[in-house]
Amino acid sequence: MESQITWVKPPKATCGTEAAPQRWTVEAIEALFAVPFMDLMFRAQQVHREHFDANTVQLSTLLSIKTGGCPEDCAYCPQSAKYDTGVDAEKLMPLEDVLQAAQAAKDKGATRFCMGAAWRSPKDHHIEAVGEMVSAVKAMGLETCVTLGMLKDHQAQALKGAGLDYYNHNLDTSPDFYGDIISTRTYQDRLDTLDRVRDAGIKVCCGGIVGLGENETQRAGLIAQLANMDEPPESVPINNLVKVEGTPLADNTDIDPLDFVRTIAVARITMPKSYVRLSAGREQMNESTQALCFLAGANSIFYGDKLLVTNNPQLDRDTQLFEKLGIKRLEN
Ligand code: SAM
Ligand code: DTB
Numbered sequence: 001m002e003s004q005i006t007w008v009k010p011p012k013a014t015c016g017t018e019a020a021p022q023r024w025t026v027e028a029i030e031a032l033f034a035v036p037f038m039d040l041m042f043r044a045q046q047v048h049r050e051h052f053d054a055n056t057v058q059l060s061t062l063l064s065i066k067t068g069g070c071p072e073d074c075a076y077c078p079q080s081a082k083y084d085t086g087v088d089a090e091k092l093m094p095l096e097d098v099l100q101a102a103q104a105a106k107d108k109g110a111t112r113f114c115m116g117a118a119w120r121s122p123k124d125h126h127i128e129a130v131g132e133m134v135s136a137v138k139a140m141g142l143e144t145c146v147t148l149g150m151l152k153d154h155q156a157q158a159l160k161g162a163g164l165d166y167y168n169h170n171l172d173t174s175p176d177f178y179g180d181i182i183s184t185r186t187y188q189d190r191l192d193t194l195d196r197v198r199d200a201g202i203k204v205c206c207g208g209i210v211g212l213g214e215n216e217t218q219r220a221g222l223i224a225q226l227a228n229m230d231e232p233p234e235s236v237p238i239n240n241l242v243k244v245e246g247t248p249l250a251d252n253t254d255i256d257p258l259d260f261v262r263t264i265a266v267a268r269i270t271m272p273k274s275y276v277r278l279s280a281g282r283e284q285m286n287e288s289t290q291a292l293c294f295l296a297g298a299n300s301i302f303y304g305d306k307l308l309v310t311n312n313p314q315l316d317r318d319t320q321l322f323e324k325l326g327i328k329r330l331e332n
């Protein structure tokens with residue numbers, strides 16, 4: 001029997017129209033985080049099963065198409081030129097190399113190919129080159145995603161024209177903690193790019209990182225930002241900080257794995273129809289924690305030995321884990 005908890009209901013939108021999205025207050029999300037673990041997992045599974053097959057996980061493979069030398073100062077990032085992390089600045093990868101990596105990802109079972117560039121904001125000639133990559137990868141039968149930094153309207157439209165399916169642009173954390181992590185752009189800059197992506201008709205991939213040193217209210221604040229978007233992101237990556245030597249956050253205290261699982265569950269409950277991606281940090285996570293994340297409603301992962309510059313679990317480890325759990329890969 002389910003315990004006698006009063007389920008936190010998302011407060012209704014104040015404008016009173018039926019089509020208006022449900023709003024989640026930060027307090028309501030904090031209350032969700034505080035629900036007993038078993039009840040939270042049960043609720044997350046219920047919500048998950050209303051919208052998805054509970055035993056199917058979507059696989060995305062990442063490729064860094066332009067590595068390092070980024071002028072931004074994101075305190076977690078090994079690719080910022082401000083920190084000495086041993087990551088050298090490289091030029092944009094040639095099209096042929098990208099296509100080779102995309103074919104390998106497809107052969108190994110990925111259905112989406114995500115290309116990341118360490119740019120603050122791409123130039124128009126970058127958009128043209130990435131547009132060619134997008135069209136060619138899409139022609140191979142893969143979904144496409146890119147993450148290139150801040151976009152202008154015409155750049156988002158050009159990427160849509162090239163056939164781009166998803167744009168990844170993370171809010172990373174709550175508005176009030178953001179300034180402790182990044183000083184070279186504002187939260188509003190991020191929201192503006194997300195609006196441009198949405199307006200261009202590209203699906204939104206937007207999430208954040210836990211373990212940055214945020215408190216519980218701030219963690220709830222990130223989820224509130226995501227869940228309260230007029231249209232919540234179709235894809236919500238939840239990253240566990242990968243601590244990289246040389247970055248200001250290299251010595252951060254790890255968050256309790258069960259708090260990470262809770263974050264996944266709260267994302268699932270507040271964004272029932274979104275793919276919730278168990279993203280960076282799996283290499284440092286044991287199988288049981290990952291299994292709990294899937295139970296909490298995660299239904300997408302990055303699949304491939306590398307994220308952008310740091311390691312991700314080896315493919316055979318993921319294959320074994322999926323076999324143990326009876327998880328199937330989502331087919332295109
Ligand atoms: N430069 C672009 C941008 O910031 O939007 C695209 C690439 S950037 C590496 C993409 C995302 O990776 C960041 O927004 C952040 O959420 C995530 N990320 C970067 N370094 C990370 C780390 N050490 N641990 C976890 N997530 C990280
Ligand atoms: C996202 O949310 N996580 C990915 C992807 N979007 C681009 C990146 C994770 C990066 C982890 C550290 C690195 O390898 O650079």
Ligand code: SF4
Binds near residue numbers: 070118
């Ligand atoms: Fe640059 Fe993106 Fe890294 Fe920030 S997260 S330093 S914008 S590559």
